[in-house]
Amino acid sequence: MSLACAACPVRDSAACSVLEEEEREALARTGRTREIKRGELLFAAGDESTACATLVSGALKVSSVDQDGVERILALIHPAGFVGELFAPFAEHDVIALSDSRVCLFGRADLDRAIETHPALGRALLRRSQEDLHESRRLLELAGRKNAGDRVGGLLLALAHAASDSPCHPAARFDLPLTRGEMASVLGLTIETVSRSLTALVGSGAIRKTGGRGIELLDPARLEASSA
Amino acid sequence: MSLACAACPVRDSAACSVLEEEEREALARTGRTREIKRGELLFAAGDESTACATLVSGALKVSSVDQDGVERILALIHPAGFVGELFAPFAEHDVIALSDSRVCLFGRADLDRAIETHPALGRALLRRSQEDLHESRRLLELAGRKNAGDRVGGLLLALAHAASDSPCHPAARFDLPLTRGEMASVLGLTIETVSRSLTALVGSGAIRKTGGRGIELLDPARLEASSA
DNA sequence: CGTTGGTTTGACATGGATCAATTTGAGTGG
DNA sequence: CCACTCAAATTGATCCATGTCAAACCAACG
Numbered sequence: 001m002s003l004a005c006a007a008c009p010v011r012d013s014a015a016c017s018v019l020e021e022e023e024r025e026a027l028a029r030t031g032r033t034r035e036i037k038r039g040e041l042l043f044a045a046g047d048e049s050t051a052c053a054t055l056v057s058g059a060l061k062v063s064s065v066d067q068d069g070v071e072r073i074l075a076l077i078h079p080a081g082f083v084g085e086l087f088a089p090f091a092e093h094d095v096i097a098l099s100d101s102r103v104c105l106f107g108r109a110d111l112d113r114a115i116e117t118h119p120a121l122g123r124a125l126l127r128r129s130q131e132d133l134h135e136s137r138r139l140l141e142l143a144g145r146k147n148a149g150d151r152v153g154g155l156l157l158a159l160a161h162a163a164s165d166s167p168c169h170p171a172a173r174f175d176l177p178l179t180r181g182e183m184a185s186v187l188g189l190t191i192e193t194v195s196r197s198l199t200a201l202v203g204s205g206a207i208r209k210t211g212g213r214g215i216e217l218l219d220p221a222r223l224e225a226s227s228a
Numbered sequence: 229m230s231l232a233c234a235a236c237p238v239r240d241s242a243a244c245s246v247l248e249e250e251e252r253e254a255l256a257r258t259g260r261t262r263e264i265k266r267g268e269l270l271f272a273a274g275d276e277s278t279a280c281a282t283l284v285s286g287a288l289k290v291s292s293v294d295q296d297g298v299e300r301i302l303a304l305i306h307p308a309g310f311v312g313e314l315f316a317p318f319a320e321h322d323v324i325a326l327s328d329s330r331v332c333l334f335g336r337a338d339l340d341r342a343i344e345t346h347p348a349l350g351r352a353l354l355r356r357s358q359e360d361l362h363e364s365r366r367l368l369e370l371a372g373r374k375n376a377g378d379r380v381g382g383l384l385l386a387l388a389h390a391a392s393d394s395p396c397h398p399a400a401r402f403d404l405p406l407t408r409g410e411m412a413s414v415l416g417l418t419i420e421t422v423s424r425s426l427t428a429l430v431g432s433g434a435i436r437k438t439g440g441r442g443i444e445l446l447d448p449a450r451l452e453a454s455s456a
Numbered sequence: 457c458g459t460t461g462g463t464t465t466g467a468c469a470t471g472g473a474t475c476a477a478t479t480t481g482a483g484t485g486g
Numbered sequence: 487c488c489a490c491t492c493a494a495a496t497t498g499a500t501c502c503a504t505g506t507c508a509a510a511c512c513a514a515c516g
Contacts, residue, residue, distance in 0.1 A: 064369060067452075072372050074365045087355050092362055119347040122354055127315050129357040134320055136364040137302045141292060144300050144371060144416040146505090148472065180495060188372040193472055195496055212481070374473090376504070408463065421504060423464055440513075 004033075010080040014054045014104075015124040023118055030110035036097040043084065043095040051105050052084025058101025059177050062093045063185070073185045075136060076177075078162050082128050086111070098177055143188050151187045152197040153223035156207065160217055170220055175213040232261075238308040242282045242332075243352040251346055258338035264325040271312065271323040279333050280312025286329025287405050290321045291413070301414045303364060304405075306390050310356050314339070326405055371416045379415045380425040381451035384435065388445055398448055403441040 005011055005028050016024055033056070036042055042053065045064060060077035074093060077083055083095050086108075106114075115122040142154045159177065160170035178186070184194045201207045206223055208216040217223070233239055233256050244252055261284070264270055270281065273292060288305035302321060305311055311323050314336075334342075343350040370382045387405065388398035406414070412422045429435045434451055436444040445451070 062365070066369065066373065068374075070374075072369055074368050086358055088358075088362075093365065115351065116347075119344075119350060122347060122350045123343065126350060126354040126357060129354060129361060130314055130316075133357060133361050133364060134316070136361060136368065137290070137321065140302050140364065140368050140371065141294065141300055143368065145294065146296075146298075146471095179493095190473060191495080192474085192497085196472090199496075374503095407461095418505060419463080420465085420506085424504090427464075 008056060008104075010054070010056055013080040014056075015082055015121065015128055016054065016104075018120045018124040019118060023114075027106070027110070027114050030114075031104050031106045034103055034105055036101045036103065038097055038099050040097050041094060042097065042103065043091045043093075045091055045094050047091045049085035049089060049091050050108055052082065052086065052108065052111055053095075053103040053105050055079050055081045055083070056102040056104055059098040060101060060103075061096050061098050061182070063096060064093045071185050072188070073182060075132070075139070076162070076186070081132075082125065084108075086125070098182065139186070143186070148187075148189055148193045149197045149200055151189065152183070152194055153201060153206070155183060155187060156201075156215060156217070157220065157223045160215075160220070170217060173210065173214065173216045176215055236284060236332075238282070238284055241308040242284075243310055243349065243356055244282065244332075246348045246352040247346060251342075255334070255338070255342050258342075259332050259334045262331050262333055264329045264331065266325055266327050268325050269322060270325065270331065271319045273319055273322050275319045277313035277317060277319050278336055280310065280314065280336065280339055281323075281331040281333050283307050283309045283311070284330040284332055287326040288329060288331075289324050289326050289410070291324060292321045299413050300416070301410060303360070303367070304390070304414070309360075310353065312336075314353070326410070367414070371414070376415075376417055376421045377425045377428055379417065380411070380422055381429060381434070383411060383415060384429075384443060384445070385448065385451045388443075388448070398445060401438065401442065401444045404443055 005016075005024055008014075011017060016027060019027065034042075034053075036058070042060065043049075043051075055077050057079055059079075060081070060083060061073050062075040062077065062083065063071050063073045065071050076098070077095075085091055115125070138158070142151060142158065145151045145154060157170055160172075160174055163174035163177075164171035176183075180191045180194050183189075184191045187194070189197075198207075198209075201223075202209060204222070206217075206219045208218055210216050233244075233252055236242075239245060244255060247255065262270075262281075264286070270288065271277075271279075283305050285307055287307075288309070288311060289301050290303040290305065290311065291299050291301045293299050304326070305323075313319055343353070366386070370379055370386065373379045373382060385398055388400075388402055391402035391405075392399040404411075408419045408422050411417075412419045415422070417425075426435075426437075429451075430437060432450070434445075434447045436446055438444050
């Protein structure tokens with residue numbers, strides 16, 4: 001399927017938004033969209049890196065599997081996010097869909113050419129890369145907290161921010177995009193500990209569970225630095 | 229002090245190495261070098277971000293202090309590395325010298341202008357930013373390992389790689405650039421646990437301590453995935 | 457020497473991992 | 487609409503690795 005930028009939900013926030021209309025059209029002709037089902041692999045660690053992608057809708061995870069077969073989630077990708085190796089010859093990590101997703105795929109060569117001819121695109125990708133770096137460091141802080149409860153609280157807050165339309169306020173109510181196992185894998189905990197921490201947070205009145213995946217933040221301040 | 233690129237030890241590896249001679253001279257005129265003593269602060273979290281820096285010699289850490297006053301090291305910067313916010317208005321984290329260091333400082337405005345006029349510089353910074361991102365994710369994997377011994381082993385290996393001139397082989401013998409406390413802060417452990425893990429690694433014959441800061445890798449393979 | 461900062465070692469307590477069993481919820485087919 | 491199935495989530499009981507507290511050690515340096 002070829003690209004339909006006009007109707008793209010991230011046309012104003014993805015890296016390609018810095019391009020002029022005709023430049024975008026040119027790039028669009030070289031790319032294509034792809035649907036990915038939950039759990040499906042977009043890129044595999046070690047694969048030759050021949051393509052990059054912008055996430056249009058859904059959510060992705062960047063993960064690796066450590067020596068004893070336990071998955072470790074290294075990054076969460078939200079719509080308008082960019083994944084893929086721009087320089088390294090091989091993919092470093094797996095990229096997998098957390099939920100049914102849609103991406104825009106670009107060949108490395110085409111993308112290189114586009115960056116070459118449109119410096120603004122390069123700058124946009126640089127900006128995004130720096131944001132990814134900050135995000136990664138935030139995750140490092142999060143996963144390094146001492147109490148399991150603090151980690152889970154921090155993750156909830158981060159997910160609430162990601163789910164919010166407003167960039168600076170967390171959503172008061174949102175659906176968890178992650179299973180307990182995935183939350184555990186992000187935080188370096190076990191499923192059981194995540195579950196227990198959540199029930200503790202409910203018990204302390206900081207959050208409430210609404211329906212299956214729903215979470216309501218009752219006391220966001222408490223989550224910031226809770227010894228709950 | 230103004231810049232003396234001709235004698236710069238990282239003139240072929242830092243981001244500015246992609247510039248032509250005269251372009252580099254122009255950028256150099258806007259920048260200046262600065263000496264930083266061990267423990268000194270280069271940038272402080274929350275400061276208005278008015279400058280960026282390339283590390284010429286020494287080593288830096290990017291760190292933050294969590295709610296209970298414990299420092300968390302989020303990244304290690306080696307010579308030719310780049311630090312500073314290119315886009316965010318405020319610095320996110322502290323940047324501190326791990327050892328006596330020398331940096332090249334560039335004003336944000338000057339750097340923006342240089343990127344604007346020399347797209348190759350933007351691409352070089354993009355490449356570096358992606359490498360930093362990989363580095364950060366590697367750290368995330370490292371700090372997420374389950375056994376303290378594995379984490380310490382992995383860190384030793386990473387430091388050995390950084391200390392090596394060859395890009396793909398770890399140095400067989402090198403000096404630790406970090407105190408026990410700093411290693412603990414990178415790995416999310418305590419000083420005592422790091423110390424105990426090291427003596428365990430010595431006991432198992434994987435490494436040897438030579439002199440004060442010296443480490444000799446006897447069995448690098450063991451460090452990769454050691455249950456030591 | 458004595459002081460100081462970093463390191464090592466020991467004893468003990470505890471938070472989270474592990475193992476195991478039960479409950480919940482979302483399909484799926486009758 | 488109900489019964490069945492399967493994956494995910496919760497809860498409980500136990501154990502161990504690492505945190506915590508405390509003391510001794512060591513090398514550098516005045």
